[in-house]
Amino acid sequence: MRRYIIVRIFLFLPTLLGVATLVFLLNRAMPGDPVDVMLGENAPMAKRAELRHALHLDLPVYAQYARYLEGLASGNLGRSLRSGRPVASDIGRAFPLTLELASAAMLLACLIAFPVGLAASWSGGGGAGRMLEAASSAGMSLPSFFLGPILLFFFAVEWPLFPVSGADEPGSLFLPAVTLAVPMAALLVRMVKASLEEEAGRDYLRTARMKGLTKMEVLRRHAFRNAMLPVATVAGLQFGVLLTGAIITEKIFRWPGLGTLVLNSISSRDYPLVQGVVIVFAVVTLSVNLLTDLLYTMLDPRVRYGG
Amino acid sequence: MARRAAALFVILWIAAALLAPWISPFSFSDQNLTTRLEAPSTIHPLGTDDLGRDVFSRLLYGARVSLIVVAAALLLALLLGTTLGIIAGYYGGLVDKFLGRIIDILMALPGILLAITILAYVGRGLIPLVLALTITAWVGYARLCRSVVLSVKTRDFVLAGRAAGASNTRIILHHLLPQTLSVLTVQAAAGAASVMLSEAGLSFLGLGVQPPMPSWGEMLSTGCDYLLEAPYMVVAPGLLLFATVWSLNTLGDASSAGKERVRASLVDTL
Numbered sequence: 134m135r136r137y138i139i140v141r142i143f144l145f146l147p148t149l150l151g152v153a154t155l156v157f158l159l160n161r162a163m164p165g166d167p168v169d170v171m172l173g174e175n176a177p178m179a180k181r182a183e184l185r186h187a188l189h190l191d192l193p194v195y196a197q198y199a200r201y202l203e204g205l206a207s208g209n210l211g212r213s214l215r216s217g218r219p220v221a222s223d224i225g226r227a228f229p230l231t232l233e234l235a236s237a238a239m240l241l242a243c244l245i246a247f248p249v250g251l252a253a254s255w256s257g258g259g260g261a262g263r264m265l266e267a268a269s270s271a272g273m274s275l276p277s278f279f280l281g282p283i284l285l286f287f288f289a290v291e292w293p294l295f296p297v298s299g300a301d302e303p304g305s306l307f308l309p310a311v312t313l314a315v316p317m318a319a320l321l322v323r324m325v326k327a328s329l330e331e332e333a334g335r336d337y338l339r340t341a342r343m344k345g346l347t348k349m350e351v352l353r354r355h356a357f358r359n360a361m362l363p364v365a366t367v368a369g370l371q372f373g374v375l376l377t378g379a380i381i382t383e384k385i386f387r388w389p390g391l392g393t394l395v396l397n398s399i400s401s402r403d404y405p406l407v408q409g410v411v412i413v414f415a416v417v418t419l420s421v422n423l424l425t426d427l428l429y430t431m432l433d434p435r436v437r438y439g440g
Numbered sequence: 441m442a443r444r445a446a447a448l449f450v451i452l453w454i455a456a457a458l459l460a461p462w463i464s465p466f467s468f469s470d471q472n473l474t475t476r477l478e479a480p481s482t483i484h485p486l487g488t489d490d491l492g493r494d495v496f497s498r499l500l501y502g503a504r505v506s507l508i509v510v511a512a513a514l515l516l517a518l519l520l521g522t523t524l525g526i527i528a529g530y531y532g533g534l535v536d537k538f539l540g541r542i543i544d545i546l547m548a549l550p551g552i553l554l555a556i557t558i559l560a561y562v563g564r565g566l567i568p569l570v571l572a573l574t575i576t577a578w579v580g581y582a583r584l585c586r587s588v589v590l591s592v593k594t595r596d597f598v599l600a601g602r603a604a605g606a607s608n609t610r611i612i613l614h615h616l617l618p619q620t621l622s623v624l625t626v627q628a629a630a631g632a633a634s635v636m637l638s639e640a641g642l643s644f645l646g647l648g649v650q651p652p653m654p655s656w657g658e659m660l661s662t663g664c665d666y667l668l669e670a671p672y673m674v675v676a677p678g679l680l681l682f683a684t685v686w687s688l689n690t691l692g693d694a695s696s697a698g699k700e701r702v703r704a705s706l707v708d709t710l
Contacts, residue, residue: 144544151545156557163561267442270693274686276637278644278657279678282664286671377551381641385664396645399560411557415548 141426145419152415153205156408157198163404170402171214210409215401220409223394228413230300231390234382235375237306238313243368245318250325250364251357254333265322272319277378281312281385298387309386313378317371324367328360362433369425373418443694446687453684456500457507466494468501469652477670486676489659490666495676498654502677505655506684509566509639510632513573517631518624520574521581526616528582529589530608536586543579552576552638559647566649569642573635584627585620592619630692633685640681656681 167188168181185191189200204211210220249265256262288308289297296302332338333356341351380392387393391410398406456463466484472492480487486495528539546554555572562568592598593616601611642648643657651658656677663673 147541148544148548151541152548155545159557159561163563270689271682271686274633274689275682276640276660276678276685278641278660278664279674279682282660282667282674282678285664286667286674290668373550377549377553377556380552380556381644384645384661395556395560399556400646404561407557407560411549411553414553418550419548 138427138430141423145423148419149412149415150202153202153412154198156411157201160404160408161194167214167404170404205412210412211405213398213406214403215398215406220405223406224391224409224413227389227391227394230388231376231379231383231392232417234306234309234313234379234388234390235372237310238317238379239368239372239375241310241314242317242321245314246321246325246364247361249318250322251329251352253322254326254329269319269322272315272322275315275319277312277316277381278385280315281309281382284308284312285385300388300390305386305388309382309388312385313375313382316378317375320371321364321368324364325360328363329356332356332360362429365432366425366429369428370422372421372425373414376414376417442690446690446694449683449687450691453503453687454507457503460500460504464494464497464500466497468493468498468654477666477673479670480672487670487672489670489673490662493652495659495673498659499656499676499680502654502656502659503680505566505649505653506636506639509570509573509649510635512570513577513635513639514628514632516570516574517577517635518581518628521578522585522617522620522624524578525582525585526589526612526620529586530593530612530616539582539586543582546575546579552641555638555642556645556647559642564647564650566653569639569648572642573638576638577631577635580631581624581627584623588620588623589616592616626696627692629688629695633688633692636681636688637685 168176168184168190172181172184182191189197192200208221210224212219213223216223249269253262253265253269256265285297285308288294294304295308296305299305338351338356341355342348346354376391379388379390380395382388383390383392384396391413395407395410398404398410470493472488474492475484475488476490476492478484478488478492484494484496486499489495489498524539528536549557555576558572558575559568562572598611598615601615606614639648640655640657640660643655644661646658646661648655648658659677660674660681663670663677666673
């Protein structure tokens with residue numbers, strides 16, 4: 134088991150290096166010249182050469198790659214081509230907002246999914262169960278860029294309960310968090326239900342019933358606990374998807390997080406900024422996945438002592 | 441019932457996509473600023489958009505774009521994923537390790553982030569879009585095929601084939617590929633749904649096909665800007681997208697249902 138954990142931790146860095154290399158290669162392969170972006174295409178040759186030198190674009194590719202990795206290792210993500218500010222400071226401002234949005238959505242999704250999934254597996258194949266099943270499959274097919282505008286129209290325009298956009302007013306987190314949470318909740322409901330049903334046939338539950346526990350107690354004290362472990366793992370592994378899903382939600386609600394930052398930098402061809410955001414997304418996703426994995430091994434004694 | 445509705449809707453989607461040039465009443469690109477943001481009427485059954493273009497016609501052409509993109513990306517992803525997955529599973533060793541690392545790297549950019557990253561550098565357009573979606577989707581099929589191959593490659597029929605002197609190519613094509621295909625067909629409908637959602641999402645973010653080519657995601661994005669004046673601009677593409685994705689998901693569930701055990705109520709078994 135310890136071997137497994139060590140291997141997982143050691144794979145973190147090479148994977149991150151791979152992402153950084155991928156982004157570097159894409160950056161090199163892109164058509165156009167960053168000097169054009171910064172100075173305009175009609176700038177005098179001398180000025181272009183000067184800037185090219187300042188950005189180290191006159192170095193051979195491998196030297197640029199080495200400088201780039203060196204910068205990453207020391208946490209230096211370069212400077213924005215447009216504003217000239219360090220990329221890290223722009224990301225530092227946007228990142229907490231995206232994290233706030235994604236965490237609120239995940240919390241909301243869990244708050245919806247656990248009771249609903251429990252109710253769905255309780256009622257089994259009955260009418261209510263089928264209704265919940267249908268609602269969950271509808272929720273999974275509902276694109277956030279359709280749900281978002283609907284919520285905006287009804288709860289910010291027709292009945293102005295919540296602000297239309299931005300992150301400044303109280304309550305402005307609510308609509309984007311709901312938009313992001315619904316598909317995730319729909320997925321988790323299925324997981325909760327499937328996992329509970331998987332657990333339902335096990336012998337230890339029959340034993341618990343036999344020794345006189347009520348159905349509710351068996352469910353609460355035995356089945357639920359064991360069934361939630363795989364669900365929590367899925368939820369953890371889906372957090373990265375939720376983070377990137379936030380890109381779309383941020384656009385709908387003009388939430389000034391990483392998604393808005395990356396979209397703006399794409400449309401203004403500010404490639405160092407794009408690169409920085411992508412790498413930050415990758416670091417967060419890899420860290421959450423690693424943490425989920427480690428927590429899982431710590432929580433499940435079978436895995437812990439298994440081998 | 442739900443399954444039949446889903447099948448019917450998918451057929452409608454494909455028909456609309458194939459017949460768009462012949463059944464759409466207007467062009468998808470002709471602008472007419474005197475008729476902009478018109479509410480639905482007998483001339484324009486679903487109204488007009490911000491540039492005076494007929495929304496109904498644009499939806500039909502949008503179906504065409506989504507069908508082309510989904511079909512192309514899904515086929516390429518299946519081809520790539522199956523090939524690499526089978527090779528990795530069958531040969532194992534360094535090949536398998538290398539593929540595993542590649543997959544780890546691609547999975548570090550989850551959801552549509554990988555496609556966004558690629559399109560950010562390569563630029564928008566039909567071909568970049570298809571390639572970005574392919575690169576995002578093949579990973580899942582490769583992992584699936586690899587695990588199928590790992591589980592069957594030591595079974596008797598494969599060993600018998602090898603004992604009889606069959607070449608690796610023959611074993612892969614005649615024994616392993618058919619095994620993976622049965623699993624992959626189950627995944628195809630759900631895969632189409634997820635590629636479709638990604639395509640619409642990327643178009644919504646302005647990273648889809650080039651304008652004036654319509655896409656449902658791009659129409660939704662424009663609609664968001666005119667939510668007050670013309671809410672129908674969001675409703676029509678949104679409902680269509682939802683219905684198509686739901687239908688594909690439902691067909692996917694239906695095709696996998698045969699392999700699942702009948703689900704009993706939790707309480708009945710306690």
